[in-house]
Amino acid sequence: xxxxxxxxxxxxxxxxxxxxSSMMDMMTIILLFLIKSYSATxxxxxxxxxxxxxxxxxxxxxxxxxxxxxxxxxxxxxxxxQRVERFESMDVLMAESDDPAAMVLPGLxxxxxxxxxxxxxxxxxGVKFTGEINIMADAQVQYNAILKVLKTxxxxxxxxxxxxxLKED
Amino acid sequence: MAFKPSLKRxxxxxxxxxxxxxxxxxxxxxxxxxLATAEWxxxxxxxxxxxxxxxxxxxxxxxxxxKALSLIVSLEEEQIAVSLFGATAxxxxxxxxxxxxTIPLLPTGEYDYAVLNTLLHDVRLDVVEQGVxxxxxxxxxxxxxxxxxxxxxxxxxxxxxxxxxxxxRISAPNHLPFQSLISVLDACRVYKDEDGHLSYLFxxxxxxxxx
Numbered sequence: 001x002x003x004x005x006x007x008x009x010x011x012x013x014x015x016x017x018x019x020x021s022s023m024m025d026m027m028t029i030i031l032l033f034l035i036k037s038y039s040a041t042x043x044x045x046x047x048x049x050x051x052x053x054x055x056x057x058x059x060x061x062x063x064x065x066x067x068x069x070x071x072x073x074x075x076x077x078x079x080x081x082q083r084v085e086r087f088e089s090m091d092v093l094m095a096e097s098d099d100p101a102a103m104v105l106p107g108l109x110x111x112x113x114x115x116x117x118x119x120x121x122x123x124x125x126g127v128k129f130t131g132e133i134n135i136m137a138d139a140q141v142q143y144n145a146i147l148k149v150l151k152t153x154x155x156x157x158x159x160x161x162x163x164x165x166l167k168e169d
Numbered sequence: 170m171a172f173k174p175s176l177k178r179x180x181x182x183x184x185x186x187x188x189x190x191x192x193x194x195x196x197x198x199x200x201x202x203x204l205a206t207a208e209w210x211x212x213x214x215x216x217x218x219x220x221x222x223x224x225x226x227x228x229x230x231x232x233x234x235x236k237a238l239s240l241i242v243s244l245e246e247e248q249i250a251v252s253l254f255g256a257t258a259x260x261x262x263x264x265x266x267x268x269x270x271t272i273p274l275l276p277t278g279e280y281d282y283a284v285l286n287t288l289l290h291d292v293r294l295d296v297v298e299q300g301v302x303x304x305x306x307x308x309x310x311x312x313x314x315x316x317x318x319x320x321x322x323x324x325x326x327x328x329x330x331x332x333x334x335x336x337x338r339i340s341a342p343n344h345l346p347f348q349s350l351i352s353v354l355d356a357c358r359v360y361k362d363e364d365g366h367l368s369y370l371f372x373x374x375x376x377x378x379x380x
Contacts, residue, residue: 020189020190020193021189023193024189024192024193024196027193027196027197027200028196030200031196031199031200031203034199034200034203034204034207035203037207037208037209038203038206038207038208039206039207039208040206045212046210047210047212053212054347054348054351055348055351056213056215056351056352056354056355057355057359058213058214058215058355058358059213060213060214060215060216061213061214062212062213062214063214094343096343130312134214135217137347138347139346139347139348139351140346140347140348141346141347142343142344142345142346142347143341143342143343143344143345143346143347143350144343144344146347146350146376147376147378150217150219150376151219154219159218159219160216160311160312161216161217161218161219162214162215162216162217163214163215163217163351163354164212164213164214165212165213165214165215165351166210166211166212166213167211167212167213
């Protein structure tokens with residue numbers, strides 16, 4: 001007696017496709033989040049590790065210029081979020097004096113004066129020297145230290161000083 | 170003779186998924202691109218300046234005949250003092266009006282930035298805006314270059330009888346934390362009304378020492 005033909009074997013199975021719907025949902029959420037944090041200019045300034053940047057309501061946009069970082073130890077030259085050169089320590093920054101000359105930090109002044117001179121020399125090649133400088137200081141750094149750095153920048157030829165702040169949402 | 174029922178009516182199309190592979194390809198390309206351009210920490214800048222050598226408000230020679238507003242915000246130990254036209258605690262009146270105000274500390278011992286902001290808004294409206302001259306002048310950026318509207322026309326701003334209508338001089342004690350200074354600069358720079366409209370107050374600060 002012949003067997004009845006099997007109902008499953010030999011019958012063509014429909015091709016199985018991978019369901020991408022859940023992955024699409026996830027990708028859409030990630031895409032929206034990234035679009036929200038999109039910046040046309042990218043990160044022009046990077047925050048320095050260990051510096052608690054003060055919060056502000058400013059709408060001013062960051063600029064990629066020379067940046068000084070002030071933490072609880074010293075004044076540093078900041079390059080792409082890295083402390084690359086140390087200048088005066090916090091002891092010198094916090095020393096109080098009535099002498100106006102004591103407001104200028106000698107190590108920082110020498111460096112900035114050299115940078116300003118090089119900037120002016122580059123004007124011969126069409127690169128305008130604007131005298132802009134960013135100051136990224138910790139929220140707890142005291143006013144006296146800020147004033148000394150400002151005064152030093154001003155005397156060295158960097159008259160356009162800007163404070164780097166964290167924008168409030 | 171009855172017609173045979175149409176086969177078309179009974180045909181049920183197979184349940185097919187939308188082909189999302191091209192969209193997936195696009196998304197996979199977009200995500201690394203957006204990751205590279207994302208701004209994780211939103212940093213901004215606040216302008217700051219040192220007082221001009223020799224003091225005084227007016228900076229331009231053609232503005233010599235203008236009056237100096239001389240707005241000073243002094244962050245003192247027990248209060249914030251706001252002074253105009255050189256008024257002091259000892260001589261708060263200038264030309265019969267009081268131009269020296271104080272703002273006491275909050276019960277928490279912090280400066281009252283909200284009241285400072287409101288007071289400076291009042292100064293802007295009641296003093297500065299009352300001194301508008303008839304003609305407008307071209308708006309200049311911080312480097313002295315003219316600012317243009319999107320349509321290419323020069324941006325014009327009000328001219329005032331005062332030479333330093335955007336300046337504020339900040340005096341603070343040596344030990345003031347940087348965050349407090351930034352909060353004062355915020356209070357001096359812009360005023361936000363109940364509808365959320367922003368208006369500039371005194372956006373160019375000059376830093377000085379408390380004498």
